[in-house]
Structures are given as structure tokens and as C-alpha cells.
Amino acid sequence: MNEHPWSAPVSAEVEPDVRFAFILTPSFTLLPFAGFVDAVRHSADEADRSRQIFCTWEVLSHDLAPVTSSSGMSVVPWRTFQEAGIYDYVVVVGGLLSELDQIHPETLAYLQLVYERGTKLVGLCTGSFAIAKAGLLQGRRCAIHAHHRPEFVELFPDVVPIENEIYIEDGEIITCPGGTAAIDLAIEILIEHCGKSRGLKGLTAMVVDEHRQAHDVGRMPYHDLEECGNWRIEQAVRIMRQKLQNPDTTERLAQTLGTTVRQLNRAFKTHAKATPQEIWRDMRLQHSRWRLINSKRTITQIAHECGFSDSSHFSRWFKRAFNESPRSYREQRIARVR
Structure with missing residues (x-):
């Protein structure tokens, strides 16, 4: 093994609480990798000495050539x-989808091997694509970025893509859409293995305000649509975000934008694979889900604040979207936190 000054040897007297290996796919994204490994680094030692004592980590590949x-x-x-040694988690860091075919066959074979041995797999960013390519995600739920949904559905129709959770654990596989959500996932794993105090240790050092749970909705759902290049879509989504409590008809929205209903529907079908009303309703449902966990408002109040005519109407749509009633969703999540 190559010796690195930042990877001081583990003390023989201390068995690490958790062991990680990282696999970097071609053109991997730095942010989720750096965020995850830095959270682990802070939990691995006292103060900021960065020794691999309570946690260990390594970077693996089919050879020792640099990965760009x-x-x-x-x-x-x-x-x-x-x-390779023995690990509790093998973390696959994905990157540009144009490089997906460049993933080495030995990487896929290694993922299959460690999974058969009972090692948990983690997919960060498009790391989920690599795990799916290894044939390990059939029939499972998988957290992906909304931007990557069309490609994922086309390549892996037997996997269930989820866009509104920042990480998902399904069996022995955990997936995360990447970005700063990788820090939240790392901390969740560290709390499980190292305890809450040590698991949260890196938040202050990394200047992260709080640790988000898996069900916490991203702060800006449909942000990609605001930058899709189609002015009708971009302006419509901004209006939708401002009017969650008082949604308009598609006719009124088109009139506000100075376009026709037909042109607006066509643009949404092309860029979002959904109608304007479907996107608007999903925005309101996602916001209502956040409010159920992060406010003490009643379900009736939340229903009206998110643009639903009454709580029964709200509950029907909520259950259709999330497979449980608003009341059950709130009670189960609050009980879990307690």
C-alpha cells in the first residue's frame, strides 16, 4: 500500500468503529467525495489531528493510475x-454520464463481490448508475438528482428512481444524489457507528448549519427547470414557487406569461415530462411534506397554505404521492427522531 502523510496508521490498540473504501469513477465529482470523506476524517480522531483511529478510509481502483x-x-x-482490505462500506463516487462506459469491468466485478460478502454499498452522485450497471439495484428504490432522471429511467427501467429524498437506504445499498447531501449521509452513517457526539463532530468545522434527515426535501425542488433554457418554463416555475398557496389554472398562467396554453403544455412536456399543473402540484406536496416535519401547523392549516381546497383533498393527493397519509407521515417521522 502507498503511504500518504494524511493517512496516519491506525493504532493497533483501537479497532475502528467503521471502515470505508472509496471508488472514484472516471470524471467523478469532487464535492460529494470531499464532503463525505471530510466528515469521516473529523469523526476519526480527537481535535483536528486527522488520524485514522475511530474511522478508516482508503481509495481503491483496478490500478494505481490517477483518476481525474x-x-x-x-x-x-x-x-x-x-x-483491498475488509470494509463496512464501499462508496462509489460517480461523475459525468458521458464517462459511464469508461468504468472498468474490474470495478463492476469488485462491487458484485463485496456486495455478495455483505458489505454495504453507497452511491454518491451518479455512483448509483455504476451500482445499477453492476446489476445490483433491480427492483430497489434509488435516490437520484432530477437532472439525471431521464437517462436513469432509460438505462435502468427495473429500478425505482426517487427525486425527493436526499438519500435512500434500500437493503444493503444506500444512494444519494450528491452535492452537499453527501455530508448529511456521511454524518447519518457516522452517528450510527460512532455515536451522535462523534458523528456530528465535523459539522462545525465544515461550517455546516445542520444535519438533514433523509426525508428532508431539497431546498429548491425543480431548480433545474429554472435553468433549462426555455423562457416559458423558467418563468413559469418561478411564478409557481411564489404562488404555492394560490395556484392558478394553466390558462391564467399562460396569460401571465404572454403565451398560449398549447405552447406552455408542449414546453413542459418536452423539458419536464409533465404538465404545468402536475409540476405545480408536486411542488406544493413537497413543500407540505417539509412543513409536516418542520412546523407545528395542523394538517388543515398546511393543506390551505399549500394550495389545497381542504384537508381531505390534500390527504388524497399526499397519499397518492408518498404512499401514506399526512398524519401517518408526521407521526412516524417524529417518533423516529424521538
């Missing part, structure tokens, strides 16, 4: 798959 990220920066693997 999407930003052009490279990371040198520490071990090959043949030299």
Missing part, C-alpha cells in the same frame, strides 16, 4: 482491488 475528476483535478488510488 470532472474539474480536472486527480486523485491517486491507494490500493488495487486485489490488495
Whole structure:
């Protein structure tokens, strides 16, 4: 194994609480990798000494050639798959989908091997694509970024893509759409294995305000549509976001934008694969779900504040979207936190 100054050897007297291996796919994204590993680093030692004591981590690949990220920066693997040790989690960091076919066959074979041995797999960003390509996600729920949904559905129709959770654990596989959500996932895992105090240790050092739970909705759902390049879509989504409590008809929305209903529907079908009303309703449902957990408002109040005529109407749509009633959703999540 190559020795690195930032990977001080683990004390022989201390068995680590949790062991990670990272696999970086071609053109991987730096942010989820750096955020995840830095959270682990802070939990691994006292103060800010960065020794691998309570947590360990390594970077693996089929060979020791540098792996270049999407930003052009490279990371040198520490071990090959043949030299790999025993890990609790193997974390696959994905990147540009144009490089998906460049994932080495040995990587897919190694994922299959460790999964059969009972090791948990984590997919960050498009790491879920690599895990699915290894044939390990059939029939499972998988957290993906909304931007990648069309490609994911086309490539892996037997996997259930979920866009409104920041990480999902389904069996022995955990997926996360990437970005700063990787920090939240890392901390969730660290709390489980190292305890709450040590698991949360890196938040202050990384200047992160709070640890989000898996069900916490991203702060800006449909943000991608606001930058899709179609002015009708971009302006419509901004209006929708401002009027969650008082949604308009598609006719009124089109009139506000100075376009026709037909043109607006066509634009949404092309860019969002849904109608304006479907997108607007989903925005309101996602916002209502956040309010159920993060406010003490009654279900009736939340229903009206999110643009539903009454609580019964709201409950029907909520159950259709999330497979449980608003009351059950709130009670189960609050009980879990307690």
C-alpha cells in the first residue's frame, strides 16, 4: 500500500468503529467525495489531528493510475482491488454520464463481490448508475438528482428512481444524489457507528448549519427547470414557487406569461415530462411534506397554505404521492427522531 502523510496508521490498540473504501469513477465529482470523506476524517480522531483511529478510509481502483475528476483535478488510488482490505462500506463516487462506459469491468466485478460478502454499498452522485450497471439495484428504490432522471429511467427501467429524498437506504445499498447531501449521509452513517457526539463532530468545522434527515426535501425542488433554457418554463416555475398557496389554472398562467396554453403544455412536456399543473402540484406536496416535519401547523392549516381546497383533498393527493397519509407521515417521522 502507498503511504500518504494524511493517512496516519491506525493504532493497533483501537479497532475502528467503521471502515470505508472509496471508488472514484472516471470524471467523478469532487464535492460529494470531499464532503463525505471530510466528515469521516473529523469523526476519526480527537481535535483536528486527522488520524485514522475511530474511522478508516482508503481509495481503491483496478490500478494505481490517477483518476481525474470532472474539474480536472486527480486523485491517486491507494490500493488495487486485489490488495483491498475488509470494509463496512464501499462508496462509489460517480461523475459525468458521458464517462459511464469508461468504468472498468474490474470495478463492476469488485462491487458484485463485496456486495455478495455483505458489505454495504453507497452511491454518491451518479455512483448509483455504476451500482445499477453492476446489476445490483433491480427492483430497489434509488435516490437520484432530477437532472439525471431521464437517462436513469432509460438505462435502468427495473429500478425505482426517487427525486425527493436526499438519500435512500434500500437493503444493503444506500444512494444519494450528491452535492452537499453527501455530508448529511456521511454524518447519518457516522452517528450510527460512532455515536451522535462523534458523528456530528465535523459539522462545525465544515461550517455546516445542520444535519438533514433523509426525508428532508431539497431546498429548491425543480431548480433545474429554472435553468433549462426555455423562457416559458423558467418563468413559469418561478411564478409557481411564489404562488404555492394560490395556484392558478394553466390558462391564467399562460396569460401571465404572454403565451398560449398549447405552447406552455408542449414546453413542459418536452423539458419536464409533465404538465404545468402536475409540476405545480408536486411542488406544493413537497413543500407540505417539509412543513409536516418542520412546523407545528395542523394538517388543515398546511393543506390551505399549500394550495389545497381542504384537508381531505390534500390527504388524497399526499397519499397518492408518498404512499401514506399526512398524519401517518408526521407521526412516524417524529417518533423516529424521538
